[in-house]
Amino acid sequence: MIRHHPQSPVGPAMAAMLMLLTVFGPLSMDLYLPVLPELARDLEAPASAAQLTVTACLIGLASGQLVAGPLSDRFGRRRPLIVGILAYIAASVLCAFSPGMTTLVLARFAQGLAGATGIVIAQASGRDVYEGGALIAFYARLTGLGGFAAIVGPLLGGQLARIMDWRGVFLVLAGIGVLLLMATLVIFTETHAPHRRTGVGAGTTLHNFVHLLGDRPFLCLVLVMGLVHAALFSYVAGATFILQETYGLSPQGYSYAFGVNSLGVIVFSQLGGRAARRWGERPVIGFGITVLAVSGLGLLAAGLLELPVAAVLIFLFALVAAVSATAPPLTALALGAHPEMAGTASSLLGMARYGFGGVAAPLVGLGGAGAVIPLGVLTVTVAALAALAAAAGHSRAQPST
Numbered sequence: 001m002i003r004h005h006p007q008s009p010v011g012p013a014m015a016a017m018l019m020l021l022t023v024f025g026p027l028s029m030d031l032y033l034p035v036l037p038e039l040a041r042d043l044e045a046p047a048s049a050a051q052l053t054v055t056a057c058l059i060g061l062a063s064g065q066l067v068a069g070p071l072s073d074r075f076g077r078r079r080p081l082i083v084g085i086l087a088y089i090a091a092s093v094l095c096a097f098s099p100g101m102t103t104l105v106l107a108r109f110a111q112g113l114a115g116a117t118g119i120v121i122a123q124a125s126g127r128d129v130y131e132g133g134a135l136i137a138f139y140a141r142l143t144g145l146g147g148f149a150a151i152v153g154p155l156l157g158g159q160l161a162r163i164m165d166w167r168g169v170f171l172v173l174a175g176i177g178v179l180l181l182m183a184t185l186v187i188f189t190e191t192h193a194p195h196r197r198t199g200v201g202a203g204t205t206l207h208n209f210v211h212l213l214g215d216r217p218f219l220c221l222v223l224v225m226g227l228v229h230a231a232l233f234s235y236v237a238g239a240t241f242i243l244q245e246t247y248g249l250s251p252q253g254y255s256y257a258f259g260v261n262s263l264g265v266i267v268f269s270q271l272g273g274r275a276a277r278r279w280g281e282r283p284v285i286g287f288g289i290t291v292l293a294v295s296g297l298g299l300l301a302a303g304l305l306e307l308p309v310a311a312v313l314i315f316l317f318a319l320v321a322a323v324s325a326t327a328p329p330l331t332a333l334a335l336g337a338h339p340e341m342a343g344t345a346s347s348l349l350g351m352a353r354y355g356f357g358g359v360a361a362p363l364v365g366l367g368g369a370g371a372v373i374p375l376g377v378l379t380v381t382v383a384a385l386a387a388l389a390a391a392a393g394h395s396r397a398q399p400s401t
Helices: 012-030 033-042 047-075 078-096 101-129 132-163 166-187 202-213 216-246 251-261 263-279 281-305 309-336 339-367 373-396
Strands: none
Touching: 012 047, 012 101, 012 132, 012 166, 012 216, 033 047, 033 132, 033 166, 033 216, 033 251, 047 078, 047 101, 047 202, 047 216, 047 339, 078 101, 078 166, 101 132, 101 309, 101 339, 132 166, 132 251, 132 263, 132 309, 202 216, 202 339, 216 251, 216 281, 216 309, 216 339, 216 373, 251 263, 251 309, 263 281, 263 309, 281 309, 281 373, 309 339, 339 373
């Protein structure tokens, strides 16, 4: 296991702040999922167009990290974070007042672009201040908190749907951004020391990206991260239509089902982190990919055999559990080897996570609003590709130092 000395200690408040920054992605995605069908009806758009708002946010989250990561390596973590939160608030307000689907898709892209700042800086700051087993534990907590936000998001969204329309939900997201901005101004302290910062300019940034992508074990870890999250975000985009349109769940019923299913994120991110500290990162990654493949086969069978909703929920639970178990060891392995470029390395991981998800999510809609079969096919496919990437990276990985 790779070990490096942390740059500075953090207190409980700062540690909590780093974890809170991870809610950008889950809340931006999950809070409005229960009102997604209503959004489509209100804007007179098909389900595929409504799912495009999910894709736009995912692509924004991916591309934004490619910008925020290098900037945080150059200018420190705090200043880019403040700018990103301000932009997130503005984009959320624009979403709320969008007159049509085109404007909403563009606003969702901007919302994801800005929200990426919090995600990448939370991961990079964690690499600044933690090492070894503590680093894996930190990333496990990040993943677990993301799971908690994934539970709270749809539950809160389902309750908000009782008292407001989808536009009000985006105003709530803007309010959450304001609270995070206040917390950042009061609590967040710089973790990236000036003498550790990289040079400025496009040339330096490009050199760092080329250096990282030329590291085959790192590149393979990035590919595995992207592929497994392609299944996860396809589930996020498609589950609301599968469970509501095919199985007749109400927005509140969907939010409860989604919340129960997302318990797997919390439980298995912690189990994955503990297992990685005990048996090593790569065995846990391999086990998670195997479970992901099994969940995809189960979803495919559920669609072909018209199994009841309980079976679908079990296989969806297995899907999110598998991805959650692999995320902490994947992140620790990838960032542990490149502490001097933690922001840039984190941005590539985030780009893969949300970029692959953004590309894959619309594919679930090809079989219709409620089709579970495309989700099963996609999950099996990405699991097979992830297994190949993991094997290729492991064959070239150097011994840890």
